[in-house]
Amino acid sequence: MKETTEMSGEIAIDLMVNGTEHRIAVPPNLSLLDCLRDKVGLTGSKECCAVGECGACTVEMDGQLVNSCLCLAVEADGKAVTTAEAEDEDLGSVRDAFLQTGSVQCGFCIPGMVMAARAILRDEKADDAVAVREGLSGNLCRCGGYNRMFEAMARVSARQARAEAPTGPVVGTDVERSGGRARADGSQKFLADLTIDNVAHLKLVTLPVAHARIDGIDASAAWKVPGVLDIVTAVDLPQPLMHFGPVYKDRPVLAAAETRHHGEPVAVIAAETKEAAEEAALLVEVSYTALPAVTDIEAATAPEAPLVQPPELRPNDPRSGTNILNERVTEWGDLDAPGADVVVEGIYGFPMVTHFAIEPHGFIVDARSDRMTVWSPVQHPYLLQRMMADLFELPLTSVQVLAPDPGGGFGGKQNPKFEPLVALISRRIGRPCRLVLTLEETFQNVRRTATRMKMRTGFTKDGDLVFQDAEADYLVGAYGDISERVMAKGSYLGAGPYRTPNARIRARAILSHTTPATAFRGFGTPQMSWAYEGQMDKAARALGIDGLAIRMRNLARKGDEVVPGDFGADGHWEQSLQKAADLLGWQTPLPEGHGRGIAVAIKAGATTGLSNATVRLLADGSVVVYAGTSDMGQGARTIFAQLAADAFGAPMDRVTVVSGDTSAVPFDLQTSASRSTVFMGNAISKACEDLHRQLAEMAAELSGLELEQISVTNGIIHLPEAPVPIMDFVCAELRSWGGELVGTGRMRRHSLKDHPLGGTPAFFEFNCTAFEVSVDEGTGEILIHRHVTVGDVGKALNPLQVEMQDEGAAIMGLGHSMMEHLVLGENGEIRNLGALDYRIPTTKDMPLSLVTGIVENGDGPGPYGAKGVSEGAILCTAPALAAAVAQATGVVIDDLPLTPERVWRAVQTRDR
Template identity: 55%
Template sequence: MSASTTIPAESLVGKSLTRVGGRDRVTGAQRYIADIKLDGALHVKLVTLPVGHARIISIDTSLALQVTGVSCVITAADLKQPVPRFGPSFNDRPVLAVDEVKYYGEPVAAVAAEDEDSAEEAARLVQVEYEELPGVYSVERALASDAPLVQAPSLRGNNPLAHTNIINEWKLDWGNVDTAKADLVLENTYTFPMISHFAIEPFAFMASAKDGGITVWSPIQHPFVMQRIIAHVTDLPLSAVRIIAPDPGGSFGGKAYPKFEPLLALMALKTGRPVRLVLNLEESFQASRRASNQVWVRSGFDHQGMLVFQDIRADFMLGAYVDIGDRVVSKAAYTAAGPYRNPNARILARSLFSHTTPSTAFRGFGVPQVSWAIESQINQAAEKLGLDGLEIRLRNVAHKGELVIPGGTPADGHWEQTLQKAADAIDWGTPLPSGRGRGLSMGMKPSATVLSSNVLARLHMDGSLSLLMGTSDMGQGARTVFVQLAASELEVPPEKVQITMGDTSIVPFDSSTSASRSTVFMGNAVRLACQDVMRKLKEIATEQYGVAQGEIQIFGGKLHFAGRSLPYTTVLKDYFGPGRGEIIGLGTTRARFEPEHPLGGNPAFWELVAVGCEAEVDTTTGEITIHKLATVTDVGKAINPQQVETQDAGAAIMGLGHTLMEHLMLDDHGRLRNAGALDYRIPTIKDMPGSLHSGLVENQDGPGPFGAKGAGESGILSISGAVGAAVSQATGVIIRDLPLTPERVWLALQDKANINPSAIHSKSLDHDSGVHQLADGLK
């Protein structure tokens, strides 16, 4: 796709250009949705019930309507019938609750008023009579034969699973797990909790209907997905739907797919007024989350530590509506066996409905939930076999070109280098300070598959350049990377490159900002657009100066031919004359849709990470201290190393969050017990590891510009496995449920002490009930 992978000497590629848009972010000038005012906008407040599952008996809005300033109160009955349903995968989610509330936080009505205070007061006065129904709040409950069905079978068409809470089953099977002979078999169950994205910017949306069209403002990662869904619920053509998507104040997948934008669009159409809804943090917690899961895994190894088979069953608890959750499960299933040579594997991943907040995309997209289980298995196997975490992985990790999944994308990097670098970064193999443990893990995520991206590059008369594209810059720094690429390609100063994003009426189509795909796919499109500009420059030079195209060379921001060197500006001036004009280049990238492939196509690259951790445990309180944490990622080429490292560091800390402290808790009514900043704990600046290393492997062997692969998610993929192993080594206890809160660690230590009080500080083979067979020779 890219024209060359050689980096010119003067190139900006590989340099840490200061973040484009950074200045507005340090001055407070950056406008996030809540900072934008629409004249005459009505303020919306949602009405919700204090339960996870209920039948709505009646809704009385009369008191609410008496509040001064209230314009309207909308319930499902006020919308067109049947109430429009939407979703990125299935149209299953009603714009407002119909007959039933299926999760805590699902709106039953929406109030619109002249000011926020009135909307809030009126929302409190909407009287909803309801009957609480038994809810599905756990994996076990979802699968129980007497569990209520979360989604009506009638909505699920001919799906054979329509009469269960199973949304889908993803199966992969190769080799023969049943006949494979292993010397060591470990069988265990692991759990991973529900996690909140907790972007510091709470959700905010606006909508305005005008001239037969609708404009929606949303901090959405994928404006063109939003456009499609708004068109669907409003019955408007795509051309009449404009999505304005200012940079999100953090998203991490939480803002990838529509939430209340369809409701706002319909309210704007109904009221004829602009409408605005800014959720508070607690409501934001109710609007998005990561799926929890439970993974049962049986792993077989030979006596040398080679993986013989992996038999994996993962149950993911999605929410009341599918959102993108089933796609998450498909990707988790696809890479469940990890970056290893697996001769035999059987994977079954099920996505389950529950009466909880719909789970959605979250950095890592299902991989952290499975990686925790299989990496822990490998660490336990290493211990039983007298190997260490590095040796066992070096023996199993796929080498470049080897398959990790039959028919899939082969290993696309020297992964053993990545692993070794992570081990070195935490001084693996050196004497361990007393009371501490070390652990390693690896993670692998499939990148984007079926997609398309477009860039329009406009070279102006003065030699400056405008790029128009549909990527969202949500903190990863996409703008900076694209400025670097365009400035390098056309050899124009970076300060003369302007990027426009986030408005579907202006920028050309882009599938999504997801799966760490933008640097690769949009990056290639940027280069192609610039090359298109150069091609057109040659064309006009041919026409203008009568020189053959083959004789023209472009470098240094100039056209060179016949002993002449003309800057772009001269060529444009000569060609267009006083009427002026510009050159427009188009760059397009696309990945083909393969309907039979579980992911819609093979991933273009793997996002691959190795993690090392050194930790200490206070055996009295169960508190864990992370002394060292290192992630090393194979990024192919870091276009902007500072941005890559910063993202990796942030992802690693986010991974420490779900490993050590984060978990959403439900009560018996399906309500979140810890929504909000007070009792949902994320890492603070004081929770930083003693040292944090974000290493990169750059062999320029990716499909992106200059051999780049995607980055930004890898850091979070496999933190838990490394920390878990370090904790195990430090304490001799194995914990299989996240997060590793002080209380949970303490409890495990108590259990261990009760079995054998002297064993707290020593490792023991005897207490692992998961060992089924151990070859005699090993003992």
């Protein structure tokens, strides 16, 4: 019989965790996951879905893998539990293989994943590709590292020895990811893993409908829950109610009189424990009247449509009497110009999808005094700092943002969400406050814009583009967020990477009673390419021209302006197109029943902004780089360390990159638009050049030579008598000379007032994607035999990281192409909230073969001629796949995703 503590109802259990015994008192309903994290203090096991679908919480219990979120701590009584933190040989081999193959990106899924991989290894199935796919399929990786993981398992099964770290220059080599090991052994601290003294836990109170009038809120029952500290509604907060947003200041910290999207909070509970906060939230009674919700483009633009935002929220906006948030027109040439022999038309639907980072959003704020500390895994810490300072009327020096590495961002963690609300509650109750959202709540707060595009495209009989006439409606949410910019940037390149003599692209961002739409990998481009590449294939079929040939014919060549008057094509894009075709085997005979498709797309890189870097060269040859870029899986820190290591000839383990603290690291505008390698990379290179200058001055002073007699290049001080390695020089001289050297560098691109995007893009991300598929016409299922993606990257500073980013983007693209879409009910409620009902790709959805290629011509604006990467492979997944399906089946589908049901229905229609 177990001991039960009378007063608390807790039960004492004995756990053997990673070989150490623990006697712990636990409530009977405590999950094993919470027990491990909160009672044992091992935070390697993560919580994402909490329903047994994601595998982030995977541990082993008496030799069996379990999802610890579904297992009660009392069930583990007397059992041996192994977590990702364990030291054992198999785990060590798996971790090494994961790191060496580039399987570790953001790392949030990795502790669970290595546990699943270890079980496969123990079952001696690591060499069985089918068993590996099956064995890892219960673990979701939104960074899309699956292909790398397959390779890791092959390495492990072959007992391949750990490769030696490269010697000599590291730029251009597959250096292991900085911070990767901590992600693989569970020691990396993500936001929810942080322990803050005396923190209060918050829980949001929401309604089950999107649009509702709030008639009353009765919190009396909730107040009776022991441990409740505060229950706050909009009227309890300082008035006028705080509104915020990165572009429009339209989002209230809490809904006041009405809610405008499903999941918008109407009250918030603060309590001593998260369990108390959750219990109290369920007891708050909200009387409300459901109001008509507009959730699609037709409804939102109908003449009698209810306004999502009251006109007073949009002062001086001529469109405030409508649901149109903004509109843009990009046009050149003359649409009526003669010459089109064939005109193709189409209406293309791109679904509403969500980011589904495996780390749900979380926020901690300590606003007890005039100083404020904000912990947020945000992509733009400095913009958050500015916004909080403005909202709370504090000097910037009084707001410190600590940004733990995000467990995946993909654009969803760019802009503030609940930081202002958490700060307000912290001020009220005089304690630090913490709000960690569930995955379901995260779904309710970020998503991609859904889009409907109507296109008419003219071609000559030879396949030359004559005109492109497009209308693109981006369905944004209840608040503007950054979605107007998504619409602007996506539609600006709405004619694609082609020489288009005449074009008009009209685009609108349309408000609706849905989750606020924000940035999402590709930033409006995957939507547009779905349409313009669909048109290209329609034309190819109509004209009897091969899909590769029609693209090759129209593709802009280096220097050609895709939007006349703007920046020209910055690469030999035709090389990527040809390479993808070759890698797919485009010209080889097509097996019976198979189809092939190919597509291209461009995305404008960052246009403006500032990145600062500071680099310290210490007396023992260590290097510290201060760079305010968030490392959310793209591996920015690794690239920065590589640049600094080569600048001084320092080994990688002598270089530290500091980020994530606005009080310690200089300003960097943002981590988005694939800008970090170019913007921050250049800033770091300039800081290193600054140090090279200082080293030359120091050498001149010490040697008595003239400065002109000395030069410094990567790793070497060139003196007249002999070159001296910088490391030797520094270690011998710097301590007594003065201590250390500090270099600074920055990259800034000015904004251009009259440019539609605020400035010309610093670079383009160009990608070509190609597929070979077959389709089971009885079920509509698509089998991908080969998936090829090729990016024009300028220079791959770390080819392994480029590859893993491309593969991740490609797999994310498969999500919106084949399975993902948020389903809304009649009251605008999301019906497939969470991992049980919203599917993202698993290992079982992986193509039979996924091949990544790169084109390097050193023609980018970043260090060594690099361009930004990481979004390219998502840009045109959908049209390439659809073209392959069309060739395999003869059915052309213009709406995504290509679910088995949609494909099957299209086949049935064909056969009628």
